[in-house]
Amino acid sequence: MNALIQAPACHLRWTVTRVAAHLYAVAATKNGADYDFVGNFKSLTDAHRAGRRYAEHMAHQSRQPSDSRVLMRQVA
16 A cells, blocks of 8 residues: 555653742653753643643644744743
8 A cells, every 4th residue: 555654753742840949840842852941830730731732732733834833821
């Protein structure tokens, strides 16, 4: 069968790092090597929610190419 279409692999992942008391930094990657800074968040729950939302957005962007940027509310 020649119906198989090759597409780039997607490795969506985010990391949450505690940088201070009640302050968590979130970074996300699409390819497993290059990380984008997502933001700083006051709670671990908010940090993981932002990472998940960013990864979902990147997955949608990979299906629909556009030049729009993700706007996220950062709490510092």
